[in-house]
Amino acid sequence: MADEQTPQPPAPAAPGAPTPAPKAAAPGAAKPEAKAPPAPPGPPDQAPPAGVPAPAFVTALQAGLPGAVEQVSFWVGDWTVIVPGARLLEVSGFLRDTPGCLFTYLSDLTAVDWLARETKRFDIVLCLYSIPLRQRVRVKVRVAEGEAVPSVTGVWPAANWLEREVFDMFGIRFTGHPDLRRILMPDDWQGHPQRKDYPLEGPGELLMESPQDWLKARQAAVDADVK
Amino acid sequence: MQTDAPRPMFDTDELVINMGPQHPSTHGVLRLILRLDGERVVSCDPVIGYLHRGVEKLSENRDYTQIVLLTDRMDYVAAATNNLGYVETVEKLYGLEVPRRARYIRTILSELQRVASHLLWLGTHAADLGALTVLLFGLRERELVLDLFEEYCGARLTYNAMRIGGQPVDVPVGWDKKVLAFCDVQEQKLPEYEQLLTGNRIFMERTKAVGVISAADAVAVGLCGPPLRASGVYRDVRKDEPYAAYEEMEFDVPLGVAGDTYDRYLVRLEEFRQSLRIIRQAVQGLPEGPIMGKVPRLIKPPAGETYHAIEAPKGELGYFIASDGKSASPYRFRVRPPSFCNLQALPQLVKGHLVADVVALIGTIDIVLGEVDR
Amino acid sequence: MVEALILPLVKIVIVLVAVLVTVMYIVLLERKVQAWVQVRLGPMRVGPHGILQPLADVLKLFVKEDITPARADKWVFTAAPIIVLVPALIAFAVIPFAGDLTLFGLTIPGRIADVNVGLLYVISVAGIGIYGIILGGWSSNSKWALLGSLRSSAQLISYEIAVTMTLVTVIMLAGTLSMVGIVQAQLAKGWWFGFMQPVAFFIYFVGALAETNRAPFDLPEAEQELVAGFHTEYSGMRFAFYFLAEYANMIVVSTVATTLFLGGWLAPFPNVSWLSFLGLVPGWAWFMLKTFGFLYAFLWVRATFPRYRYDQLMRLGWKWLIPLAILNVVVTGLLKVLV
Known part of the structure; x- marks a missing residue:
């Protein structure tokens, strides 16, 4: 199960470029998203408005790990911190163990494929929840095609299957994952269905x-x- | 398993059996590769994905309104809560205001759904342990719930009972009385199940100290819903992050102590009572007013993303939706399925137990494969 | 000539037919009883109230394809169901269904044979059936079947000890191994042994549930765990043999229980004068009534209890029932000497 970039076997000589345009109308040739509007370069990641103070866990993170937070964003009441992949484990450990953060519960781990974004194509999104403090935060890591992300299974064992699913669906590798193989798709499947350039x-x-x-x-x- | 790390050769005295995907008690198409030492489970490797229909991918190519009925088909024994989680996420992303009456109706529906889902769980769990009668008793009351749903929205399984911004229809005339009557019936029937199971020596021996998981482990491995609460963790989305009309409801969150299969049973049994309590409050306090808020014809939320969770019968059901602000379908649609996350704990729970316990433990975590595989 | 050959042959045919028909209808009764307990109707389609359902079932089993798995041991696979069924049927040879009947001046004993070691015969014949289960599970070459047969061999062997111990107490009370003798001993004592030996009766009942693989001890064929246990790979006629044997065994243990603990064909309360009309009911009817009562208890238990786990079953058998049965033997012996 190599890191497949070809979407499907029938697609003839699938280009690695994110905008495949096989003009052949052969039955085997898969059409790319025909009607979809041009994909946006990425989520806006709106900065918090002036009147909203950052919550304690964000300021604690910024103070505790200087330089780890690339950007803080706030949208419809959700706080998101964007961190570089290299410091994800550090940030995760900090968020889990620091009093005032205590994000012991990993609600969800998923990815988004912003195909048209030039620099780094994928977003890995970790939805964290703190059971004692009843607060949520999202941690986001931007990942380029073929780049591996450190696995957070050591911090939250719950990430095991969630990371497998991200690997299965997006083809993003997690270094240090104990058992990284496909989970929902068959073992011999080619391609990663949740990518935006996967044929429909x-x-x-x-x-x-x-x-x-x-x-x-x-x-x-x-x-x-x-x- | 071509991607497996090289495994040591199987020992001659370990038996590898394949439980499922066609097996009477895997609740669908779950497949477990069990390595047994006699009848004791050495390791368990769940294989899922047999029911994968690509709901997430499909949703990224559907309108926001069309997705409601896709969510029905994930946890198909608890469609109403699936609807609720989805429409609330879109409402949060879009900043829509939902009328109070609609929020009350949603609360009633999702608690009725919890009762129906728990009834099915109770029946199948007991049937896995050999007590078939409880299954039939549970289904008998579940029919009553389905009748109520049928009267409300016309469907008995996949309800499509909610819309973004409100409710599609108001409650039928006299429906509230029927709901209250059902609450009375259900309350009377609960002791019947308890009589058959709670004090039953065999049931207690089969469930006590089986699949024990500590509170810390349960949190770490991502258990949610009743299994998490049975380990003594106070975590209920209805209380912690109130949605619909739960802020105005009065109810308790039952907690377990031992974190074993018996406690998970007791927790869910108590949840029946709490659900009935909520239903009664919501029906009696059902406010007058509109049922549909102001919703544009074309739902096209501004660019942004959000995660919103509700307490489904099986645990924390979360939706993560990213909108690009340009199209009328979500750019990314992600479901955080409670069954999936609970099933993840199964290998940890069954280790060292007997084959018969595997069946009990699949039952106790209450999975629906439609939701695990999506 | 008539008494030595024809009469036994006729009786064998009657008993065999009666047993097979009873098996068919026990299945129906089981489905009905379970349905009533579970607020259902049960089979209702074939005949009025499903009364012909057993015929349809038998027909279906006869015409179904009989599959032998490719990698099974063919001879053993074929022989195993027969090994289970035959002992279950021949055990009826010594069961006294009724007292002596007089017909056309001929005194007909209400049994096929009165062996002076009748009880021993039943125990030993019943022991053979286990081989069929082990062989069937082993020869199927299926893991589920193997697990099922391992479970059942362990279970049957352990519970046989407890059951045999309870029989010992009955033998001590009756002073004979003959089944007829045991019934007559109950008549002579004026008490059914079930009342004199409630502990033995209870252990016998529990053991009988386990011996016949019935709930809550139906582990060898626990469909929720082992698919179908030792007969997973069986289909058609050979499956029907296992099926027949299971229910025939239920009837065997019920008839033995009736004979040993419930006074066989005897009418109850012979000494209460105003109940003397009970004596007008023929002995075989009393026998059937008691047997069905016992069988009903089987069905009732099945509809009520969850299933035991394998290790718990073993613990119950070895740590409770067997010591209790041995203690019961000792106490009975002491009482017999002292009183």
């Missing part, structure tokens, strides 16, 4: 009905591409 249509019914015809059609498409 499969090979269609022809593959099921007569694989021979499907192979011929695919070959024709490849030939046409070569010419």
Whole structure:
């Protein structure tokens, strides 16, 4: 299970570039998102308005680990801190153990694929909750294609399956994960379905009905591409 | 398992059995690879994904309004709470105000749903332990709940019962009386289940000290809902981060002590009573007013992202939605499924127990594979 | 000639047919009783109130494909269900269903044979059935079946000890191993042994549940855990044999219980004058009534209790029932000497 960049086997000579445009209309050729509007470069990550003071855990984090917080954002009542991937473990440990933070509970760990963003394509989002202090914070790490993120399974064992799912769905690797393999998709699946450049249509019914015809059609498409 | 790290050869005296995906008590299509030493479980590796339908990916290509009925199909025995979590997340992201009456109706529906879901849990859990009668008793009362849902929204399983910004329909005439009557019936029937299970020596032997998990471990491994509370952790989204009309409701959060299967049973049984208490308050205090807030025809939240969680019958059900501000469908739609996170604790729970306990423990964490696999 | 050959043959046929029909209808009764307990209706489609359901079931089992798994040990796989079924049926040979009947001037004993070691015969024949279960589970070449048969061999062997111990107390009271002799001893003493030996009766009942793999001791075939236990791989007729054997065994233990503890074919309260009309009911009817009462208890327990776990079952058998049964033997012996 290499870090697949090709979306699907039927897609002929899938380009690694994020904007594939296979013009061939062969049954095997998968269409990219046709109607979707051009993807935005990323979430705005709005800065907190002037009147809203940062909560104690954000200021504690900024003071405790200087330079770890790249940006603080606030939107519809949720606080988000954006940290560099290299310091994620440090920040996680700090947020879990420091009195005043105590984010002992990892609610969710997921990723977002901002395909059109130039620098770093993925956001890893950790939704943390503090059971004793009843507060939430999101930690966000920006990751480039092919870049690995330190696994937080050592800090929150709950991250185990969640990181597997992110690996399965986005192809983001987690270094130090005890058991990084696919979880929802079959083990021999190619591609990572939640990426925005993953084709929305499969090979269609022809593959099921007569694989021979499907192979011929695919070959024709490849030939046409070569010419 | 091509990606497995090289494993040592199987010992000759360990038996590897494959439980599921077609097995009577895996509650769907869960597959467990069990390594047994005699009947004792040495290790357990859950294999999931057999029911993966790509709900998240699908939702990223649907309108905000269309997604409501996709959420029905995740935890299909608790569709109303799935709806609730989703519509509230969008309302939070969009800054929509929901009328008070609609919030009350939502509360009633989600507590009725909790009762229905727990009834199904009780029945299947008991049936896994061999007490088939409880299953039938549970289903008998669940029918009553489904009848109430049918009268409210026309469906018995996948309700599609909520809209972004409010409720699609007002409560039917006389429905509130039927709900109160159901509460009375349910309250009378609870001792029947207890008579069959709570004091039953065999049931106690099968569940006490089985699958014990400490409070610290439960938090670390991400357990949520009744299993977390059974370990003595005070965590209920309804209390901690009130949503719908829970702020105005009076109820208690039952907590367990031992963190074993028996405590998880007791916690859920007490939740029945608390749910009925909430339903009664909400029905009796149902305010007058509109049921639908001011919602634009095309729902297109401004760019931004948010996470919002509710207390589903199975635990913390969270939705993470990122909007790009341009399209009428979410840019990223993520569900934090309680069953998925609870199932993650299963290998830890079953280690060292017998095959028969595996069945009891699958039952006690109350999973629905539709939600685990999405 | 008539008494030596034809009469026993006729009786064998009657008993065999009666047992098989009873098995069929016990299944129906079980489904009905369970349904009533669980606020359901049970089978209602075939015949009025589902009365013909057993016929449909039998027909279905007969015409179903009989699959032998590819990697099974074919001979053992075929033989195993027969090894289970035959002992269950031949155990009926010594059960006294009724007292002596007089028909056309001929005195017909209400049993197939009166062996002077009848009880010993029942115990030993019943012991053979375990082999069929072990062999069936082993020869299926399936892990679930193997687990099931391992469970059941351990379970049957441990509970046989407790059950046999309770029989010892009955033998001590009756002074005979003959089944007929035991009934007559109860008549002579004026007390059924179930009342003289309540502890033994209780242990026998629990042991009987375990011996016949019935709830709450139905671990060998716990469908929620082991799919179907030792008969996971069986289908069609051979599955039907296991099925028949299980219910035939239930009837065997019920008839033995009736004979040993409930006075066999005897009418209750022969000494109460105003109840003397009970004596008008023929002996075989009393026998059937008691047997069905016992069988009903089986069904009732099944609908009420959850299932034991394997280790708990073993603990119950070895730490409670067997010591209790041995103690009961000792106490009975002491009382017999002292009183």
